[in-house]
Amino acid sequence: QVQLVESGGGLVQAGGSLRLSCAASGSIARVLAMGWYRQAPGKQRELVASINSGGSTNYADSVKGRFTISRDNAKNTVYLQMNSLIPEDTAVYYCNLVAAPLATPLITLNYWGKGTLVTVSL
Numbered sequence: 001q002v003q004l005v006e007s008g009g010g011l012v013q014a015g016g017s018l019r020l021s022c023a024a025s026g027s028i029a030r031v032l033a034m035g036w037y038r039q040a041p042g043k044q045r046e047l048v049a050s051i052n053s054g055g056s057t058n059y060a061d062s063v064k065g066r067f068t069i070s071r072d073n074a075k076n077t078v079y080l081q082m083n084s085l086i087p088e089d090t091a092v093y094y095c096n097l098v099a100a101p102l103a104t105p106l107i108t109l110n111y112w113g114k115g116t117l118v119t120v121s122l
Contacts, residue, residue: 009116
């Protein structure tokens with residue numbers, strides 16, 4: 001079993017900052033990448049940022065320069081520092097893990113957290 005535990009969401013005023021954390025635990029053989037997606041009401045889930053095992057990062061154009069993703073490989077934890085938040089950032093943020101489980105180490109699976117709500121007010 002693989003579990004993702006997210007924390008750090010909440011309500012913040014526009015221009016403020018929040019830091020999301022996501023810790024992965026369980027029977028993991030190999031982590032390929034971790035990242036954050038978000039889904040606003042009435043919209044599709046979209047990639048916010050991701051980081052692979054080599055440390056390469058990828059960001060959505062809408063958050064470049066404002067959000068920073070980082071990762072603690074020893075703890076299998078990924079962080080998302082969100083600065084200069086705007087109301088359009090309001091969404092449920094989901095942690096994503098791409099990993100090979102111990103039971104089937106040659107197979108790569110996608111795992112999802114339950115989501116944490118970020119609300120940015122004017």
